[in-house]
Amino acid sequence: MFERFTRGARATVTGAVTHADRTGAGPVTEEHLLLALLDQEGGRASFAAAALGLTDRRASVEAALAEARRRGGMTQADADALAGIGIDLTAIVSRVEEAHGEGALRDGQADRRKRIGGRFTRGSKTILEKSLRIALGRGDRFIGEEHLLLALAASPGVVADVLAEHGASYAAVERALYGDGGAQQDRRAG
Numbered sequence: 001m002f003e004r005f006t007r008g009a010r011a012t013v014t015g016a017v018t019h020a021d022r023t024g025a026g027p028v029t030e031e032h033l034l035l036a037l038l039d040q041e042g043g044r045a046s047f048a049a050a051a052l053g054l055t056d057r058r059a060s061v062e063a064a065l066a067e068a069r070r071r072g073g074m075t076q077a078d079a080d081a082l083a084g085i086g087i088d089l090t091a092i093v094s095r096v097e098e099a100h101g102e103g104a105l106r107d108g109q110a111d112r113r114k115r116i117g118g119r120f121t122r123g124s125k126t127i128l129e130k131s132l133r134i135a136l137g138r139g140d141r142f143i144g145e146e147h148l149l150l151a152l153a154a155s156p157g158v159v160a161d162v163l164a165e166h167g168a169s170y171a172a173v174e175r176a177l178y179g180d181g182g183a184q185q186d187r188r189a190g
Helices: 007-023 030-039 044-051 058-070 076-084 089-100 104-112 122-137 145-154 158-165 170-189
Strands: none
Touching (some): 007 122, 030 158, 044 170, 076 158, 145 170
């Protein structure tokens, strides 16, 4: 599959490994893929990220990802579901951190992630596979950064939640990349 990746998509994947190494995180996660995508310049995904304001609000994106790590990787939807049955996730995180130190849930999170294919977690591998399906669905013979960005926005989890909170839902990313005709092409291909 990697042979179908454009130069920019390959740079994103290797950049994700660099992000993981720099932070000492160990396995490469979906978060690392997003941060590496935001590092890219000159491609379709970087254009879409800039158009959606992600580039200008990178610090906010990083803060939201850090807060999700602090919650042990639970999404806002998870927190809302727990709140619906009377469980305050913020209170639980605070109690855990009082007992075990700040970032206790974040620190144990990397140990629980399942690695496959060496450095990549199951989630990041799923993003790479989904980017292939998106490219094929669009009739593209390559996998570009834009397909990676769409895959990140389409896959339920923390990264998609953070993207949506910052105005980059799947539909918004698709419009930024392809205009209003992008959704129609996906439907014809699917």
